Amino acid sequence: MINAQRIADLVSEQKLTYPVALEVVRSSSLYTVHTPVPAGHDQFEEGLFAKYMTAFAHKMGLTWNELMDLGRENPGTPGEKFSMSVFACNTCQEVNGVSWLHGKVSREMFAPIWKGYFPEELHVGYVTNGVHMATWTASEWQKLYTETFGPEWNNDLSNPKLWEKIYTLRDEDVWETHQVLKRKLIEYIKGKYKKNWLKNQGDPGRVMTVLESIDPNALIIGFGRRFATYKRAHLLFSNLDRLRAIVNNPNRPVQFVYTGKAHPADGGGQGLIKRIVEISKLPEFQGKIIFLENYDMGLARRLVTGVDIWLNTPTRPLEASGTSGQKAEMNGVLNFSVLDGWWLEGYVKGAGWALTEKRTYDNQEHQDQLDAATIxxxxxxxxxxxxxxxxxxxxxxxxxxxxxxxxxxxxxxxTTKRMIDDYLERFYSKLSHRSAQLVAADYAKAKELAAWKADIRAVWDAIQLEVVSMPDFTVNQFRVGNNYDVEVKLTNVGSLTGFGVELVIHNLKGEDTQKIKVAELEQTRIEPNALFYRLSYKATRAGSFSFALRIFPKHPDLPHRQDLCLVKWFY
Incomplete structure (x- = not known):
């Protein structure tokens, strides 16, 4: 609710009206959404919200219902909960997901907030997460990188040409660097867990067998993360007979190391941990499936530097980004993951392994079975x-x-370097520039824009569209290559001219990658209380289409259409 406080401060200290304060706050605010999972988007019943926020509406210069509507997808709907995410979208100029796919998912998720636009038209962007190289890269690799890339490599981390120098390294050096870290992981596990396991697990013989069986010559596969059910930690255990054969081949030893925590209220996640621990104690999996409790950053750092493969199996498309795999690949650990989150962008054939991002079954249980078999x-x-x-x-x-x-x-x-570069280029710089414009000269631009929006809202409901000329496709066949003229008139606009009209063409073929085509009409003349628009449209594609005209407010100082999301459709 930081933006609520910022608005209240501007109203109180700068004596701004709420509409002007909102313009100022929005122009300098970015909402980064971190998950598509509903549990990550807090919603509050009105009674509970009122208990803590009733006085805040007055501080912001709002009525109670106006404050509630800032957190509702459907303003004016009694009983709809207050959503923190909807409030953030309504009080921030920019919104972004944390990977390309998550940006797409977020546009679909937030589409009900900005009615009248298709998800692909929304301003919601993305910046894919990155990780801090110096924090998460083992000193052994950092030393090797410095020797190979040069002493200044840390200042140019997102330069692909620099990283290509890794090919000049001898294979033996790469292998031995990883083996050193693998042995360190094994010693870390033995040192950290031996005492507690002997104390708490009740069978000293089994504990010593597990510890002694961790083999640096085995292929060690790691899985470490929150045990939310959508992470699907259970996939590997879908077919125990097949798993038993994999881990008990004496010529090709394979071991799996699991770790993670579940939220105290997440019974499903806790059940997954319990199931894995139970399987790890079966004789055929003893020392082959290992669960490490008390997951923390220290353990995570050891795992992402010491295992051979980092396994990730989320339900598509619920992995917003994920960063553990990014930490792993900087340490010579290969990823084996669903093409979701960051790995959809990161996967390169011959540099890791991927399960397709495409669903074969709508039934999640069937999809889980297929994915397990694929693994x-x-x-x-x-x-x-x-x-x-x-x-x-x-x-x-x-x-x-x-x-x-x-x-x-x-x-x-x-890398974090690339991530920050993207934030600067896509969001921070333009927010800084626009915010400075709006606050200059005692908030002159913010006051002007707020007044214009009030004028637009005052006439919006009365605006009508009249067709002056439009092709009649019930009589004349629509033909590729032909030009079609459209002319319309807007009435009841008063003295305002800031309206746009566009022809929206919807391709009815579901598989088409360009489902929406928009062509804006040109404003050709102004008459008292009326505006005229014209378009000459050339048909370039065959197919099945629907057509409609859309009206929207238009102003050069708007950062995007959703900043004043008023839309009228005429079919």
Missing amino acids: YSMLENEIIPLYFAKNSKGYSSEWVMYIKNSIAKIAPHF
């Missing part, structure tokens, strides 16, 4: 054979090439 198949037929295709020097040169590809082709695109 088993890829482990059995691709990943495990590649890892154990070792040469006379004791390592797989093909595996090392995957590591080099991952570092060269993926790492530079997922």
Whole structure:
């Protein structure tokens, strides 16, 4: 609710009206949404919200219902909860998701706020998350990078050309660097967990067997994250017979290390942890499936530097971004993940493995079964054979090439440096520039824009559209290559001229990648209380289409259409 406080401060201290204060606050605000999962978007019943916020409406210069409507998708709807995310969207000029796919999902999720526009037309953008190189990259890799890339590499982290120098390294150096960190992980696990396991797990023999069985020569696959149910930690355990065969091959040993925490109120997540722990205690999985409790940053740092593969299996498209895999690939750890979140952008063939982002089944249980079978198949037929295709020097040169590809082709695109560059370019700079314009000269531009919006709202309901000329497609066939003239008139506009009219063409073919085409009409003349518009449209595509005309407010100082989201459709 920081924007509520900022508005209240401007009303109180600068004596601004609410509409002007809102213009000022919005022009300097960005809402970064971090999840499409409903539990991540707090909503409050009006009674509970009123208990704490009743006095705040007056401080902002609003009635109670006006404050409630700022948090409602459907303003004026009694009983609709106050959504913190809707409030953020209504009080921020810009909104962004944290990956390309999450930006798309967020446009669809927030579309009900800005009625009259299709999701793909919304201003909601994205900046894909990145991770801080110096924090999450092991010192062994940092030393190797400095020697290979040069002493100034930390100042140019998002330069792909620099990272390509990893190919000049000897395979032995890459392999040994990873093996050092793998051995450190194993020693860390033994050192951290031995005492507690002996104290709490009741069977010293089993504990020592587990600890002694952690094998640096095995392919170690890590899974560490919040145990929310959409993360699907259970997928690997869908077919225990198949899993048993994978982990009990003496010639190709494979071990899985799981860790994570569930929210105290998340019974489903807690159940997943309980299930994994139970399986890990079965004789055939003892020392092959290992669950490490007390997940924290220290353990996370060891895992993302020491395992061979980082496994991620979220339900599409609920992984907003994910960053653990980004930390892993900077440390020579390969990703095996669903093409969701950041990995949809990051995946490069020959630098990791991916499960398709496309759903085969609407039924989630069936989709889970298919994905589990795909994981088993890829482990059995691709990943495990590649890892154990070792040469006379004791390592797989093909595996090392995957590591080099991952570092060269993926790492530079997922650093904090690149992320901050994107935020500056896409959001921060334009917010800073526009905010400075609006507050200059005692908020002159903000006051002007707020007054214009009030004038537009005053006449909006009365505006009518009259067709002056329009092709009649019930009589004349629509033909590709032909020009069609459209002329319309807006009435009841008073003395205002800031309105746009556009022809919206909707392709009715579901698979078409360009479903919406928009052509704005030109304002050709102004008469008392009326505006005239004209368009000559050339048909360029065949197919099945629907047509409509859309009216919207238009002003050069609006950052985007949704800043004053008034829309009228005429069919």
